[in-house]
Amino acid sequence: MDMIKTENLTKTYDGVNAVDGLELTVGKGEVYGFIGPNGAGKTTTIGMMVGLIEPSAGKCFVRDVDVTRNPLEAKRITGYLPDGVGFYGNLTARQNLKYFSRFYAMKDADADKRIGELIGYVGLGKVEKPVGSYSRGMKQRLGLAQALLNDPEVVFLDEPTNGLDPQGVVQFRNIIKDISKQGKTIFFSSHILEEVRHVCNTIGIISKGKLIAHGTPDEVRKKMSKSEGVTIVVKVIGDMPRLTDPRILQATYNNGSAILQASEDIRDSISDELYHKSFRIRELRVEERSLEEIFLESVYRGD
Ligand SMILES: Nc1ncnc2c1ncn2[C@@H]1O[C@H](COP(=O)(O)OP(=O)(O)OP(=O)(O)O)[C@@H](O)[C@H]1O
Incomplete structure (x- = not known):
């Protein structure tokens, strides 16, 4: 009721x-x-x-x-x-x-x-x-x-x-x-x-x-994360190559790692690309942002 x-x-x-x-x-x-x-x-x-x-x-x-x-x-x-x-x-x-x-x-x-x-x-x-x-x-x-x-x-x-x-x-x-x-x-x-x-x-x-x-709280986090895209952290053995998936909106490369902002979860495609380029993956994960971070970004953005 x-x-x-x-x-x-x-x-x-x-x-x-x-x-x-x-x-x-x-x-x-x-x-x-x-x-x-x-x-x-x-x-x-x-x-x-x-x-x-x-x-x-x-x-x-x-x-x-x-x-x-x-x-x-x-x-x-x-x-x-x-x-x-x-x-x-x-x-x-x-x-x-x-x-x-x-x-x-x-x-x-x-x-x-x-x-x-x-x-x-x-x-x-x-x-x-x-x-x-x-x-x-x-x-x-x-x-x-x-x-x-x-x-x-x-x-x-x-x-x-x-x-x-x-x-x-x-x-x-x-x-x-x-x-x-x-x-x-x-x-x-x-x-x-x-x-x-x-x-x-x-x-x-x-x-x-x-x-x-x-x-x-969990639904709100998921819903608002979706509209913001997904943050993916990837680490390889050796120097991190530039990734080519067009769904990557923003990327920061650092020696053996990259932090990617993508429109959706593209871990499978990243894994395929790295495999074909003969890189070994040490870490590949979606970074969960806290509810507070999502709230602050979505509410205060542009103010
Ligand atoms: N009596 C009023 N006359 C004119 N504008 C008002 C009046 N009461 C509220 N407002 C305006 O309405 C908007 C919403 O105000 P409100 O107080 O409901 O927000 P709030 O989320 O409770 O904020 P706070 O946490 O600061 O109290 C604000 O822009 C405020 O300036």
Whole structure:
């Protein structure tokens, strides 16, 4: 079952599409990493998904609820951690959450019970000091508790690990993994691919308001590598001869080796050519590029 679905979702500011015909679906229990550089349209997309920004065109559904038509029902099943969540600095975590619980019309006793559980869950159970003196990691974990107050089915997290130290990132990731095990669907935005690939089973890459790739981290790597061509490393015994396959787009030769950029995997042809020229091959492999390298090349190229 799709828990998030967008159809041609578009937001135009001053004649420019900040989000441009976005089509995506997120299944139940998925942790979806929504990745893109600053200004790509992540916050605007999430704003439309949680009913805070009105789309210029298109639709967005959370579970089967049309967010624009039925915003209150959408909010009931949605949790949201905004980028730069704000709390009352002079109140404790418990007092802050109690304040937020009023927006959900929770009964006092239910709210107190839920707040107690959540504060323990995000590792703030023993902290009694006011939130103003919290570290950024603590504030983000409190933000997560706030996003979970209404026991939502879908949780939207806008750049939740931004500015956290490595330990804070790991703590946050572990909580996210745990929430997903409870069957909740998580939509997690970030401009750092490395931070989400450990927790997300699906990623979508957004650039200039458009989804340019979507799938499991491995699928995205393969798909985007294909459009970039293949890097092949070849080493021979003796001096490396010039290779003639016309599918070689670029080549760097170095004594006994070459690094080739080819339009496709041409290892068979290279092997034949070297064999006919009586060279012995020491190494012939396709270089797998990391997801991060592919992301940076495809998203920032030409900027
Ligand atoms: N209220 C607004 N009025 C005009 N332009 C806007 C508004 N909100 C966003 N934009 C523009 O829309 C584009 C997308 O912005 P958005 O904040 O959604 O990107 P983002 O991917 O979340 O980036 P960041 O990580 O920097 O927040 C940007 O060019 C931004 O300047």
